[in-house]
Amino acid sequence: MAGFFAGSPKHEAPEPLEGPVVATVTGGTVIWFVLFLVQLPFYGWFADHGHTWWLWTCLAGGGLGLFGIWYVRRREAAIKRAADPASGTDSDSASNSPSSAA
Numbered sequence: 001m002a003g004f005f006a007g008s009p010k011h012e013a014p015e016p017l018e019g020p021v022v023a024t025v026t027g028g029t030v031i032w033f034v035l036f037l038v039q040l041p042f043y044g045w046f047a048d049h050g051h052t053w054w055l056w057t058c059l060a061g062g063g064l065g066l067f068g069i070w071y072v073r074r075r076e077a078a079i080k081r082a083a084d085p086a087s088g089t090d091s092d093s094a095s096n097s098p099s100s101a102a
Contacts, residue, residue, distance in 0.1 A: 021072045021076065022069065022073055022076060025065060025069050025072050026065075026069055028061075028065055028068075029061075029062055029066060029068065032058050032059075032062040033058070033065075035058040036058035036061075039054060039055050039058060043055065
């Protein structure tokens with residue numbers, strides 16, 4: 001077991017996967033709210049059996065999902081803003097280079 005924790009890793013960590021993050025978080029948020037709404041008519045049964053935390057967990061998941069949507073949308077916009085000037089600068093510098101004038 002000591003060999004498992006000793007030394008540095010033998011390989012580098014893989015790059016993080018980038019996918020449809022906004023759609024994924026939005027889908028998860030919708031699922032949490034739908035679960036809350038589906039369970040809401042059964043509040044009496046949940047209260048009788050001591051399971052009202054199921055409802056509040058779904059509501060908390062939906063609320064945290066709203067924050068998550070706000071966060072990932074701002075993150076995606078910031079990534080796009082950071083990428084646009086860099087790509088615009090590269091194309092401008094390439095067109096102004098002396099080799100392109102020939």
